Amino acid sequence: MRESRSVILPLRRLYSSRHDGWPHEIYPSTKITAKRSRFMAHATFLPQSALLPGFIDHMTAQHELKRATHCMYAYRAAAETGQNDGGESGAGNFLAYIVEQSKLPNVAIVVSRWYGGVPLGGERWRRIGEVAWEAVNAMKASLPDGHDQPQEVKSTKKKRRK
Numbered sequence: 001m002r003e004s005r006s007v008i009l010p011l012r013r014l015y016s017s018r019h020d021g022w023p024h025e026i027y028p029s030t031k032i033t034a035k036r037s038r039f040m041a042h043a044t045f046l047p048q049s050a051l052l053p054g055f056i057d058h059m060t061a062q063h064e065l066k067r068a069t070h071c072m073y074a075y076r077a078a079a080e081t082g083q084n085d086g087g088e089s090g091a092g093n094f095l096a097y098i099v100e101q102s103k104l105p106n107v108a109i110v111v112s113r114w115y116g117g118v119p120l121g122g123e124r125w126r127r128i129g130e131v132a133w134e135a136v137n138a139m140k141a142s143l144p145d146g147h148d149q150p151q152e153v154k155s156t157k158k159k160r161r162k
Contacts, residue, residue, distance in 0.1 A: 021058045021061070022044065022054075022055060022058045024044050024045040024046075025044065025045065025139075025142065026042050026043070026044045026059075027042065027043045027044065027135050027136075027138040027139040027142065028040065028041070028042050028135060028138075029041040029042070029130075029131040029132070029134035029135040029138070030131075030134065031131075032127060032130065032131060033116075034120060034123055034124075034127050035116060035118040035120055035123070036116025036117060036118055037113060037114060037115055037116035037118065037120060037124070037127070038113070038114040038116070039111065039112070039113050039114075039127045039128060039130070039131045040065075040111070040112050040131055041109060041110065041111045041112075041128075041131035041132045041134065041135040042059055042109070042110045042112075042135055043107060043108065043109045043110075043132075043135035043136050043138070043139045044107070044108050044139070045106055045107065045139075046075050046076075046077045046106050046107060046108040047077065047078075047106050048077050048078065049075065049077040049078070049080045049082065051077075052073075052075055052077070052082070052108060055108055055110075056071070056073060056110065059071070059110050059112075065112050067114065068112035068113060068114050069087070069113055069114055069115040070086045070087045070088040070091070070111075070112070070113040070115070071086040071110060071111075071112055072084060072085055072086035072087075072088050072091040072092055072095060072110070072111050072113075072128070073086065073092070073095060073108060073109060073110040073111070074092055074095035074096040074098065074099045074108075074109055075099065075107065075108035075109070076099050076100075076104070076105065076106065076107055077106050077108075078105075078106065081096060081099070081100075082096075083095055083096040083099075088113060088124070088128075091111070091128055094125060094128060094129065095109055095111060095128070095132055098129065098132045098133065098136065102136045102140070104136065104139065104140065107136070107139065109132050109135060109136060111128050111131055111132055113128070
């Protein structure tokens with residue numbers, strides 16, 4: 001039998017030797033449907049950006065996610081950040097914003113979309129954000145006390161006087 005390897009991300013063999021294929025907990029969202037399109041997100045701890053291709057490869061190799069039309073992601077590992085639209089224009093930047101707002105130091109978020117044949121317009125952004133935040137919040141809830149609360153963001157805008 002021939003060994004199956006990913007052409008785009010060749011690290012599948014490295015991670016598939018482990019029990020579940022990825023050394024860190026993966027926090028999934030629920031799968032939601034909007035006008036026949038389905039959305040689902042997964043978040044995980046990402047200690048270094050070099051592990052990202054292995055995580056993406058692991059996720060896209062999952063039976064349930066193999067047939068997703070779009071696989072978009074964003075990550076922050078140490079001081080390095082990045083994102084990819086996965087064919088869903090602007091989605092990578094949107095997910096990068098969610099990563100930034102989450103205040104989690106080492107995180108990767110992958111959102112999978114199965115296109116249902118009906119254009120969603122602005123609703124796709126609401127659904128992408130909904131599943132991404134659900135996965136991030138599940139990850140935050142599992143952290144020890146004190147690590148799951150985002151730091152207060154102070155506004156740089158000055159208040160207008162009347």
